[in-house]
Amino acid sequence: MNKISKRKLLFDQSITGKVGTTMPSMDIPAQKLPDSSQLREELTMPEVSENEIVRYFSSISQMNFSIDHNFYPLGSCTMKYNPKLNDDIAALPGFNDIHPLQDTSTTQGALELMHHLQILLAEITGMAGTSLAPMAGAEAELAGMLMIRAYHRNREDFQRKKVIIPDSAHGTNPASAVMAGFEVVSIPTDKNGNTDLDALRSVVDDTTAGLMLTQPSTIGLFDTNIVEIVNIINENGGLIYGDGANLNAILGKVKPGEIGFDVIHSNLHKTFTQPHGGGGPGAGAVMVSQRLVEFLPDPIVTKIKDNFDLTKPSKSIGKMGAFHGNFGALVRAYAYIRTLGKEGINSISEDAVINANYLRTKLENTLDLPYNRICSHEVVFSAKTIKEKYGVNALDISKRLIDYNIHPPTMYFPLIVDEALLVEPTETESKETLDDFIYVIKQIVDEAKTDPELLHNAPHNTPNKRLNEALAARNPKLSWRDTQVSS
Amino acid sequence: MYPENLKYSEEHEWLLEDNGIATIGITDFAVDSLGDIVFIELPDKGAQIKQFTTFGEVESVKAASEIYTPISGEIIEVNEKLETEPELLNNSPYEEGWLIKVKISDLSEIEKLMNSKDYENFVNNGN
Numbered sequence: 001m002n003k004i005s006k007r008k009l010l011f012d013q014s015i016t017g018k019v020g021t022t023m024p025s026m027d028i029p030a031q032k033l034p035d036s037s038q039l040r041e042e043l044t045m046p047e048v049s050e051n052e053i054v055r056y057f058s059s060i061s062q063m064n065f066s067i068d069h070n071f072y073p074l075g076s077c078t079m080k081y082n083p084k085l086n087d088d089i090a091a092l093p094g095f096n097d098i099h100p101l102q103d104t105s106t107t108q109g110a111l112e113l114m115h116h117l118q119i120l121l122a123e124i125t126g127m128a129g130t131s132l133a134p135m136a137g138a139e140a141e142l143a144g145m146l147m148i149r150a151y152h153r154n155r156e157d158f159q160r161k162k163v164i165i166p167d168s169a170h171g172t173n174p175a176s177a178v179m180a181g182f183e184v185v186s187i188p189t190d191k192n193g194n195t196d197l198d199a200l201r202s203v204v205d206d207t208t209a210g211l212m213l214t215q216p217s218t219i220g221l222f223d224t225n226i227v228e229i230v231n232i233i234n235e236n237g238g239l240i241y242g243d244g245a246n247l248n249a250i251l252g253k254v255k256p257g258e259i260g261f262d263v264i265h266s267n268l269h270k271t272f273t274q275p276h277g278g279g280g281p282g283a284g285a286v287m288v289s290q291r292l293v294e295f296l297p298d299p300i301v302t303k304i305k306d307n308f309d310l311t312k313p314s315k316s317i318g319k320m321g322a323f324h325g326n327f328g329a330l331v332r333a334y335a336y337i338r339t340l341g342k343e344g345i346n347s348i349s350e351d352a353v354i355n356a357n358y359l360r361t362k363l364e365n366t367l368d369l370p371y372n373r374i375c376s377h378e379v380v381f382s383a384k385t386i387k388e389k390y391g392v393n394a395l396d397i398s399k400r401l402i403d404y405n406i407h408p409p410t411m412y413f414p415l416i417v418d419e420a421l422l423v424e425p426t427e428t429e430s431k432e433t434l435d436d437f438i439y440v441i442k443q444i445v446d447e448a449k450t451d452p453e454l455l456h457n458a459p460h461n462t463p464n465k466r467l468n469e470a471l472a473a474r475n476p477k478l479s480w481r482d483t484q485v486s487s
Numbered sequence: 488m489y490p491e492n493l494k495y496s497e498e499h500e501w502l503l504e505d506n507g508i509a510t511i512g513i514t515d516f517a518v519d520s521l522g523d524i525v526f527i528e529l530p531d532k533g534a535q536i537k538q539f540t541t542f543g544e545v546e547s548v549k550a551a552s553e554i555y556t557p558i559s560g561e562i563i564e565v566n567e568k569l570e571t572e573p574e575l576l577n578n579s580p581y582e583e584g585w586l587i588k589v590k591i592s593d594l595s596e597i598e599k600l601m602n603s604k605d606y607e608n609f610v611n612n613g614n
Contacts, residue, residue, distance in 0.1 A: 412549040418520075469548045470523030474573060 010056050011480055014046040021050060063463055065407055066277070071433050075378045075410035075422025076170075076218060078248055078270035079277065081429075085339065086273060086332040095331050100323035104309055110327065111308035115301040117285075117334045124337075124345065125244070125264050126257025127287035129313075132325045133297040137245055138172045139320055140265030140284030141212075145180035146317040147263060147288060147295040148210050148239045154295075154315060160209035160238070166195045167416055168217035170243050182209055189416060193221040193371040195229055204232055210239035215256070216246045216376035218414040220356065220422070230260040239263070239292075247271045248427065249353055249377035252346035262289045271348075272333035283329035299324050351427035352377035355434060359423055362438045366445050370417050378424035380417050381409075387419055392448040392455045394419040399466060400447065400458035404440045488607060489514065490581055494597055495606035496539070496557040501581065504597060509558050512585045513545065513576070516610050521547035524576045527569045529586060534562045536589065538596050543586065545576070554586065558596050564588035 033039070048056075066072070072079035090096065098107050118130035134140035145163070152160045163182040165173050167189055174184045187199040195213070204211075211233045216222045223229070230240055242256045242264035248271045250256075256264040268283040269276040276282060288296060297320045299310035310324060337345065353376055360379040364372065367381035383394040398408030398421070410422040425434055447454055457466055493501040499517035503510040518524065526546040536542045541553040542562075565587050569575060576584040591597075601609060 415550055470525055470574070473523075473525035473546075473548060 009480055010046045010048060010053070011044075013048050013052055013056070016047060018047040018049060020048055020053060065402075067275070070405045070407060071425075071429065071437060072407040073409050073423045073425050073429075073437065074407055075220070075380070075424040076245070076413065077277070077410065078245075078267075078377075078424060078426055079407070080248075080270075080273060080426035082273045082275050082332070083336065083339070086335045089335040090328050090331040095327070100327075108308055111301050111310070113334055114324070114327075114330060115303055115308050117330055117337075118301060120334075120337055121266060121285050122287055124251065124255075125247075125266070125287045126255025127261075127264060128257070128290040129293035129296055129300070130285055130287045131296040131298075131300050131313075132283070132285050132330055133299065133320045134265070134284035134286055135321050135326055136269070136282030136284045137170075137243075137265060137267040138176060138284070140267075140286040141172055141176035141241070141243065142179055143284075143286045143297045143317065143320055144241050144263035144265060144288075145176050145182065145212075147286075147292050147297075148241065149180055149182070150295045150315065150317050151239065151292055152209055157237070159207050162203075162205075162207045163209055164200065164203055164211045164233075164238075166213060166217070168193070168195070168219050168221075168223075168414060169212055169214045170218055170245055171413075171415075173212040173214065173241075173243060177212060189217075189219070192224075192373065193217070193219050194223050194225045197225055197228055197232070200229065200232055204236045204238065206236060208233065208236050208238040210241055210262070212241040212243060214243040214246060216249045218246075218422075219371055219380050219417065220246075220375040220378035220424075221371060221373070222249070222376050226259055234260060245270065246377060248348055251349040252342070253349050257287075257289060262292055263287070268333040269329055272336045274329045274332045281326050281329055283326045283333065285325075285333075348427050349377070352425075355425040355427060355429060356423070358431070358434055359425055359438065362434075363441055366442055367421065368419075377426070378422060380414065381421045381423060382417055383419040383421060386445060386448055390448045390452050392452050394421050396452075396455040396458065397421065397441075397444055397448070400444050400455050401440065402459040403461045404443075406437060406440060489516075489603040491603045493581070493603065494557065494600035495603065495609075496555065496600055497609065498539075498555040498557075500555060500557045502557045502597070502600060504591070504594075507591050507594065508563070509560065509589045509591050510585050511557060511587050511589060512580055513554060514606070515580045517552075518577055518580045518584075521545065521552060522549045523547055524573045527573050527576065527586070529565050529569070530562060532562055532565055536560065536562060538599070556589070557600055558589060558591055560589040560592040562587050563590050 067079050067081055094109050098110055104111060114132055118132060122130045134143050161183055162185055163177040164185050164187060166187050177184050185203050187203060188196045190196040215226060233240055239262040240260060242261040244264045244266045247266050265284050265286045268285055294313050294315045295317055296313045298312040298316045298318055300313060301308055302311045356375050356377050356379045360375055368384050370380060370382050383397055387393045394411045398411050401408050412420055413422060414420060493503050495501055499514045501512050501514050524545055524547045528544040530542055536556045536559060538559045539555055542556045543554040545552055545554055566585050
């Protein structure tokens with residue numbers, strides 16, 4: 001195939017007057033157009049044939065990098081394989097062809113699925129109630145923090161304005177707390193990667209509304225101070241928000257509700273599968289302890305006799321968005337949980353943790369390990385020594401991985417680790433895939449020693465080579481028109 | 488290795504005092520850690536700022552970080568060139584890449600800052 005014609009933009013292929021489809025004859029009475037002053041004068045659209053469009057978008061899709069193509073160890077994002085069975089179930093007409101404004105008497109099956117998913121998620125996390133309304137993790141965080149605010153206000157405890165967040169928490173946590181009207185107090189991580197208890201004790205008081213904790217944290221570690229942390233916060237009247245983005249590390253092993261968490265959210269698209277990336281789609285269920293049930297977002301599905309209905313909790317914080325969440329994502333999460341069952345759910349966390357620790361032990365002499373202890377579902381390496389010795393940084397290593405058909409890990413995050421490479425293999429990868437990754441990383445580190453230029457200019461095998469990310473951010477071209485060279 | 492005429496904060500800002508006016512920027516250590524800087528958010532002229540609190544944000548291809556003021560006072564000038572040329576921070580952190588000028592409200596606050604040698608030790612000890 002001619003590479004140049006493959007890369008041509010659809011607009012560049014346009015020929016005036018070319019028609020891609022034949023419109024059927026009109027079968028309704030002609031409608032009068034609105035006043036022409038309300039119409040756009042001109043709308044430039046590419047004029048191409050149907051097969052040109054199909055080839056255009058198909059070739060773009062082949063340039064994409066997805067979990068269905070290659071290994072995708074993007075830390076913190078849980079890019080696990082998504083079983084195709086989930087898509088089959090979600091495509092069933094009873095799930096796919098319904099409308100949220102339909103009378104609930106005609107969507108009882110869909111509501112029953114949501115009701116059962118609410119129960120399953122509450123059971124898995126050890127909580128008392130669930131709302132499936134939030135559209136993704138960050139929105140579930142906001143819902144959780146609004147519930148904590150509503151809880152304190154309902155008790156007329158208006159002085160609790162402070163939320164404590166360890167620096168190993170997800171970056172969205174401080175933003176969610178601020179959006180809910182709180183002031184954020186950040187506390188450091190100790191040398192073992194746990195929350196620093198002395199720092200926590202020094203900031204907690206009767207103005208503390210709660211603490212947001214990512215467990216396991218963004219450095220892939222289970223905070224072994226957790227019981228003490230919960231006690232310190234509870235003794236001062238605060239509530240615990242658990243960021244469940246890394247829930248796949250503890251599924252079936254630890255119930256956050258039993259540790260004393262008041263809120264935990266689950267990124268269903270991560271922990272319970274859903275093709276995601278590039279911003280969506282997601283689903284962020286939020287589960288709460290008994291004292292927060294009445295504040296849950298609207299709606300929740302309730303069962304009254306044999307009938308399922310959408311209801312609003314008595315002191316609900318209100319709607320998080322239109323209708324009731326990303327239903328298609330909920331169906332996939334439900335299908336995944338039901339397919340695996342209780343035993344299968346246990347094996348998710350076991351395999352996720354074993355895979356990450358396999359990579360950790362096999363690569364501990366190749367890359368730096370800022371926290372060399374048993375990790376959870378992901379492991380954070382650092383390229384600090386390699387950068388100092390050979391001038392090759394985490395970005396160069398990441399770009400070179402693309403040449404070996406492996407998606408780069410998350411880099412330069414968490415921020416508390418220099419030259420961070422956060423690797424999350426997930427539970428769905430085989431030992432052979434992990435061995436291949438180990439081999440490639442060692443290969444790249446050898447290349448760093450012998451031919452650092454090769455890495456500075458990587459990737460070499462992609463349609464686009466190393467992009468100038470700084471220039472793209474400083475001077476972005478946001479429309480195809482901006483890319484046209486004047487003739 | 489860090490200019491001797493400047494004072495430094497633990498958050499990697501530098502300060503040049505001249506006749507009660509402080510010129511403030513971030514150190515080349517901070518700039519190197521951040522990588523290519525793509526956006527800088529600064530307050531308006533006239534704003535009052537308090538020592539060791541945040542007054543702006545700097546965003547690089549790697550991360551977004553808050554900037555803390557090493558001194559209290561009133562902002563009398565903002566480096567507006569940075570709005571269109573954020574790369575000045577990478578190319579010239581101590582000269583063209585200055586951020587703000589502040590009319591210092593309490594000169595004694597400078598004593599809480601480090602000299603270049605102390606800052607160098609601070610950086611080398613892994614902070």
